[in-house]
Amino acid sequence: MSYQIPKFRHPDLPVNELGYTRADYEGAISTLCAGCGHDSISGSIVRACHELNLEPHRIAKLSGIGCSSKAPTYFLGKSHGFNSVHGRMPSVVTGAAMGNRDLLYLGVSGDGDTASIGMGQFAHAIRRNLNMVYIVMNNGCYGLTKGQDSATADEGSASKKGDPNPFSAIDLPGLALQLGATFVARSFSGDKGQLVPLIKAAMSHRGFALIDVVSPCVTFNNNAGSTKSYEFVREHAEATGTVDFVPMREEITAHYAPGTGTEVTLHDGSVLHLEKLDEELDPFDRLSAMVAIEKHRAAGEILTGLIYIDKDSRDLHDVLETSRRPLNTLTEEDLCPGNKVLANINSSLR
Amino acid sequence: MQSLQSVNEFVIKFANVNGTGSASANNLFAKAIFRMGVPVCPKNIFPSNIQGLPTWYEVRVSERGYLGRRGGVDIMLSVNPQSMPQDIREVEPGGYFIYDNTKPLDLRLVRNDVNIIGLPLTRICNDEYKDPRQRQLFKNVIYVGALAALLDMDFAVLTGLVSDQFKGKDKLILPNIHALELGYQYAKENFACPIGVRVRTADKVGDKVLLDGNTALGLGAIYGGATVAAWYPITPSTSVVDAYEKYAKRLRIDPGTGRKNYAIVQAEDELAAIGMVVGASWNGARAFTATSGPGLSLMAEFLGLAYFAEIPTVLFDVQRAGPSTGMPTRTQQSDILAAAYASHGDTKQVLLFPSTPKECFDFGALSFDLAERLQTPIILMTDLDLGMNDNMSEPLEWDDERRYDRGKVLNAEDLDRMERFGRYLDVDGDGICYRTIPGTHPEKGAFFTRGTSRDEYAVYTERGEEYAKNMQRLLAKWETIKEWVPKPIEQDCGQDTDTAVLYFGTSEESAREALDYLAEDGLRINAMRVRAFPFNRDVEAFLERHERVFVIEQNRDAQLRTLLMAEFELGPDKLKSVLCYDGTPISARNIRQQILQQMPGHNVTPLRRDRLVSAAGE
Numbered sequence: 001m002s003y004q005i006p007k008f009r010h011p012d013l014p015v016n017e018l019g020y021t022r023a024d025y026e027g028a029i030s031t032l033c034a035g036c037g038h039d040s041i042s043g044s045i046v047r048a049c050h051e052l053n054l055e056p057h058r059i060a061k062l063s064g065i066g067c068s069s070k071a072p073t074y075f076l077g078k079s080h081g082f083n084s085v086h087g088r089m090p091s092v093v094t095g096a097a098m099g100n101r102d103l104l105y106l107g108v109s110g111d112g113d114t115a116s117i118g119m120g121q122f123a124h125a126i127r128r129n130l131n132m133v134y135i136v137m138n139n140g141c142y143g144l145t146k147g148q149d150s151a152t153a154d155e156g157s158a159s160k161k162g163d164p165n166p167f168s169a170i171d172l173p174g175l176a177l178q179l180g181a182t183f184v185a186r187s188f189s190g191d192k193g194q195l196v197p198l199i200k201a202a203m204s205h206r207g208f209a210l211i212d213v214v215s216p217c218v219t220f221n222n223n224a225g226s227t228k229s230y231e232f233v234r235e236h237a238e239a240t241g242t243v244d245f246v247p248m249r250e251e252i253t254a255h256y257a258p259g260t261g262t263e264v265t266l267h268d269g270s271v272l273h274l275e276k277l278d279e280e281l282d283p284f285d286r287l288s289a290m291v292a293i294e295k296h297r298a299a300g301e302i303l304t305g306l307i308y309i310d311k312d313s314r315d316l317h318d319v320l321e322t323s324r325r326p327l328n329t330l331t332e333e334d335l336c337p338g339n340k341v342l343a344n345i346n347s348s349l350r
Numbered sequence: 351m352q353s354l355q356s357v358n359e360f361v362i363k364f365a366n367v368n369g370t371g372s373a374s375a376n377n378l379f380a381k382a383i384f385r386m387g388v389p390v391c392p393k394n395i396f397p398s399n400i401q402g403l404p405t406w407y408e409v410r411v412s413e414r415g416y417l418g419r420r421g422g423v424d425i426m427l428s429v430n431p432q433s434m435p436q437d438i439r440e441v442e443p444g445g446y447f448i449y450d451n452t453k454p455l456d457l458r459l460v461r462n463d464v465n466i467i468g469l470p471l472t473r474i475c476n477d478e479y480k481d482p483r484q485r486q487l488f489k490n491v492i493y494v495g496a497l498a499a500l501l502d503m504d505f506a507v508l509t510g511l512v513s514d515q516f517k518g519k520d521k522l523i524l525p526n527i528h529a530l531e532l533g534y535q536y537a538k539e540n541f542a543c544p545i546g547v548r549v550r551t552a553d554k555v556g557d558k559v560l561l562d563g564n565t566a567l568g569l570g571a572i573y574g575g576a577t578v579a580a581w582y583p584i585t586p587s588t589s590v591v592d593a594y595e596k597y598a599k600r601l602r603i604d605p606g607t608g609r610k611n612y613a614i615v616q617a618e619d620e621l622a623a624i625g626m627v628v629g630a631s632w633n634g635a636r637a638f639t640a641t642s643g644p645g646l647s648l649m650a651e652f653l654g655l656a657y658f659a660e661i662p663t664v665l666f667d668v669q670r671a672g673p674s675t676g677m678p679t680r681t682q683q684s685d686i687l688a689a690a691y692a693s694h695g696d697t698k699q700v701l702l703f704p705s706t707p708k709e710c711f712d713f714g715a716l717s718f719d720l721a722e723r724l725q726t727p728i729i730l731m732t733d734l735d736l737g738m739n740d741n742m743s744e745p746l747e748w749d750d751e752r753r754y755d756r757g758k759v760l761n762a763e764d765l766d767r768m769e770r771f772g773r774y775l776d777v778d779g780d781g782i783c784y785r786t787i788p789g790t791h792p793e794k795g796a797f798f799t800r801g802t803s804r805d806e807y808a809v810y811t812e813r814g815e816e817y818a819k820n821m822q823r824l825l826a827k828w829e830t831i832k833e834w835v836p837k838p839i840e841q842d843c844g845q846d847t848d849t850a851v852l853y854f855g856t857s858e859e860s861a862r863e864a865l866d867y868l869a870e871d872g873l874r875i876n877a878m879r880v881r882a883f884p885f886n887r888d889v890e891a892f893l894e895r896h897e898r899v900f901v902i903e904q905n906r907d908a909q910l911r912t913l914l915m916a917e918f919e920l921g922p923d924k925l926k927s928v929l930c931y932d933g934t935p936i937s938a939r940n941i942r943q944q945i946l947q948q949m950p951g952h953n954v955t956p957l958r959r960d961r962l963v964s965a966a967g968e
Contacts, residue, residue: 003363057792060633073798073810080788082632083800084625085651091580091622095629095637096788098578098613103633103789121625124618316615323609327577328634328787332754334611335575337601340747345597346745349559350385 017053025049029078030182031070031237037189037215037230038068038137042075044192045106045135048199049076059104064089064118067144067217068110068137076106087118090125093132094316098324101317104203105132112142114168115151129207131315133199136172136210137189139217140228148222160226172231173307174211174293177286182313183209184289186304188233189216197245197272198306200332204245206265207313214302237298240305244273264311274306283308352426353465354444355546358413362425362497365437366490372429375490376407379497380512383411384560385507387552391859393739393935398678404433413554417742418859421939424547427493429471435459446545448493448500462760467541467831470495474532488529495533502544504551505534512705527925550832559707559745561617563736565638566707567666568593569746570714571638572601573756576664577615578637580626582645585678586734587668590640610946621647624652624665631662634759634787634798636718638664646692646729653727654693655801657824660774660783662721662757666714666730668737671933680933681734683855684905688912689729690883696821699944700831701883702730702805703854706838707743709881713836715748722757724831725782733904733936735856758784765794773797774820775810781827828884837871838889839866843874850876850892850930851945853902856935861902863938868945875900875945883913893925900945902928904936 013021025046030039036182055076063069065086072081084092093105114122114136140153149157152172153165173184183205186196195213202209214233216222223227227236265271274283280295282288289308296303301313321331354360364379373394380392391410396794397403408460410420418507425446428437434456438447443463449455460466471492475485496933498505508525511645516522571579581591595614602611617623623639630637641649656663667687671677692699700720704713710732713886716726717786765771765786771794774783786795791951797808803817804810853861858879865877878892893899893914901911908927914920928944930936 055792057796058789060788062629078793078796080786080796081798081800082629083802084662085655085799085801088621088625088652091617091625092629092632094615094617095578095580095626095631095635096633097629098580098615098626099630099633099635099637100789120618121622124622128615141578170931267406271568317613320613320615321609322613323604323611327611328573330577330611330628332752334604335577335602336573336748339750340616342569342573342746342748344557346557349561350557 001059001179008306016050018055018215020050020056021310022046022050024078025076025184026125027074030074032067032074033219034340035218036067036287037213037217038076039070039217039319040189040192041135041195041213043135044195044199046074046251047192048196048203051196052200052203054104054203059106060101061106061108062096063087063108064110064113066110066113066142068108069113071137072108073281087116088121089113090118090121090134094125094127094128094130096226097130098322099328101131101322102326107132107134109134109136111136111138111140111150111152115172123175123179126176126181126208127208128316129153129180129182129319131206131208131317133202133209135199136212136226137271138172138212139215140226141217141221143217143220147217154227157227158223159221160223164225171293173210174290174297176210177290177308181210182207182310182332184308185210185306186212186214188214188237188304190230190234191237191304194239194243194305197243200245201243201266201272201306204268204270205309205311205313206267207315233302236301237304238278238301239285240275240278240292240303240307243306245341246271246273251308252288264309266311272306272309284310351446351463351465353447353546353788354442355812356424357548357550358411358552360411360424360908361420361422362411362427362546363423363440364409365426365428365433365438366405366407367430367432368397368399368403368405370490371487372490373407374403375494376409377740378491378508378515378820379408379494381560382503382507382511383409383497383549384555384742385511386504386549387555388413388549388555389415389741389742393419393735395934396679404430405665407575411549413552415554416859416863416938418861418934419937420863421937427497429489431494432609446547454694464786465545467500469493469533469536474536476763478532487875488525491526491529495530496537497533498530499534499537499543500541500545502548502550502943505530513626523707530707532935540896541764543809555742557745558742560740561707561743562587562589562734562738562740563704563707564711564738566710566743566746567640567714567732567737569597569712569729572597573711574715574747576636576638576718577612578626578630579612579634579639580617580623580630580637581614581639582617582620582623582641584620584642584645586670586738587640587642587666587870589643589738591667602678620648621652623664624649624663627663627665628656629653631721632788635965636664636722637769637877638666638717640666640668640818642668642670642818643688644675645802646685646688650693653699654695654697656727657693657697657699658695658801659799660725660785661729661799662725664717664721665728666732669731669733679734680854682855682904682931682933683731683733683907684931685731686903686909686913692729698828700724700728700835700886702728702836703881704730704732705736705855705858705879707736707741708746710833711746716836719755721833722759723755723782723826724834725757725785726827726831760786760790760795762791765791768794771795772796772805772806774804774823775806776823776826780830781823781825782830785943792887832884832886835884836884836891837886838881839879840888840892841877843869843876845874847875849873849900850878850896851882851902852878852892852897854880857902857904860936860938860941864945865940867938867942871942871946872948873949882912883916884915893918893920897924898926900925900926900928902936902941904930906931
């Protein structure tokens, strides 16, 4: 069952440019476990969409199967949602995006849904640079089936059952970089200060934007010995730098010391301000990003923040040269060549 | 020896090596007969291979208009030593065996009851051409020229075809005509032309076209308004999307911007292909995929989602011989049950069975209307025989007044007028509910599409009664669907009979011919061609009216018969099977033989010597 959140709101809740309060971006009450990292991510999505002044009904939220894939019920209640089949959300988004290029596509997946059953579709959506935001709620285990290790569980990490995982872990940002992803970030569900601007930047990026969010499973994988527990992640997260996102048309008011940051103008005119902490990482250079991920991994650290961005990327519509009008708005007049053309085709077949 | 004598009624088969350019020469031969106004039906029998294995091209020539496989071969043109022993065995007594006699024929193969004609094709080529590739390519054209002399064909038609075929590559025209002449002259000088079997100009073709079913399907998708094609290459369906792309490049470019009013995505596998179709259709675009048996198996999970979540989905299944990889380049109708009940849980899928290229086009376009009207997958079931062979077909037609039926879709104004939108609320009592397209309205109409159980307002529920109510509604919708799908076509024999045949798809032409044979045998029976599943009430009434119904199909397990038994709760006695599953299209002689064998009291020896493909296959 899903339960609706009571409609009563404090009258003074701040509204955005569209007149919406943050509550207008919320969904049904979560049925995930109390303290689940996924709920924090949902909260960050709500905040990001509110602050970006997005019209909720122009966002489509799609997911596969699993705890993570249930999460879209718990945010953006005015948006169409699609809870598809296990590991196949990328293909559904691909078709949806081909059908209507004007919606914002938010894919939500988990580590099982992405790194195991959905690995093929994840990889190919990246290759095609599909214009979407792909958030992995990554807890290293299968929650809904009671805690089996997933393919992103670190080697040697132990879940609640206690057995250390004997297999090597799939690092999704590293893999995405290798596959040609044009926006790669990692964050932690408990770090909204970092996650919210990353989501905003991902939503303004044209092309495939991956955010791998480590999101502890409080029930099955938050124990000592797990590398995806709240405690472990807090202690081992290494941020690439701070990220500040300034939407299009908004004046940059924050003050940055000269020479400490980089400003990136995205295709829609919004601006990203990156405050660099990691001296060796150049987020505009794929190779540097790949090296940084591996270095931190070798040191037992989790690199978070914006890892790589190609702000001039061409998405699948650019590559296919499809009409700028959404294909789902075309009518008989645009699509059907008529009987006269058919008569000519008949003649060519005699 | 009595040589076969026939004008405009014969079967000729070409035995070639694949990858040697024989296909276009053989096609030239078939098309020339078509242009001479004589009905023709060529069938390509080819290996799952690119170069070096035996391949055949069987051409049925029939002024009477029989376009299925008859069975037997009157003229065998054999240029492949690999298959020669088998090829010469297939020739009817009194028939003709034409071969390349540059190397003498193995004496053990010689038959005294067939005419053996040797053409020194290799020698002629070696004398004429230096380039090995030319030697190989022109060898094929030379035998077509020789056939023109032997069969008394109109040589001007052949040269005209060559000119049409190489329009734009004009320097190829003269060498090809020269090669035709080489063969023509050799035959004229060395044999008494024409032989007993010949072609005479007629007027039996009318305005018909020569077209393969896959091209017709691709055009159907263009005319039906498909904008998204997602697919994974698989024989024999690949040319559906190839044709869609070919015509889209011509007919779907926006004149103002030069951009495409379509998107084709070659997916990573069939799971993704159908997922993309589901996603695009959910978003209100018309989308399709094309596949064959193995792809259908992979798509099953998504087909269940589309059935249960009620998402319009169009899938073209060009069937081939299964199970598993089976015989990928041979034909069968063996995906019927897998498609009809595709996916786990209680599912039933809508199937369409075209039997001609014209119907591929019509049903192809209709699929998109039906998918949106009925909000469920539409699986169009064709096969390799129809899909990949040129078939003589009625010309394609489109009514310019026709509007796409988008089904029950609510727009923003509709939603404004509504109190509360229920995605799975059966307002009209026909089991079909109203849907919304994402992005329609800022406040209303959004819902969660899911494969999990939900109530009428699309809210997740595990309450058994809500789940059961929804499943019942889907059954009510199934009843509605019976009124929307194409009706069967009946053929009454004009006489009181308790016996009938029932068939679908590509069995039609051979069945029609077999019924004529049976009438000559003194057995007149009624016929029905089924064109869709669910079967509508006409099918039930037809079965009730007859005591004995032969169900003709091209698979081992009598899958359509099983479907009829299951849907109408019939006992097995009433429905008899006529089957062919050796990978070749079923032949008229085969159908006649199987029906006679199963008729009570009938013990008729075949009138014609037949190369029997028994019920057990070859």
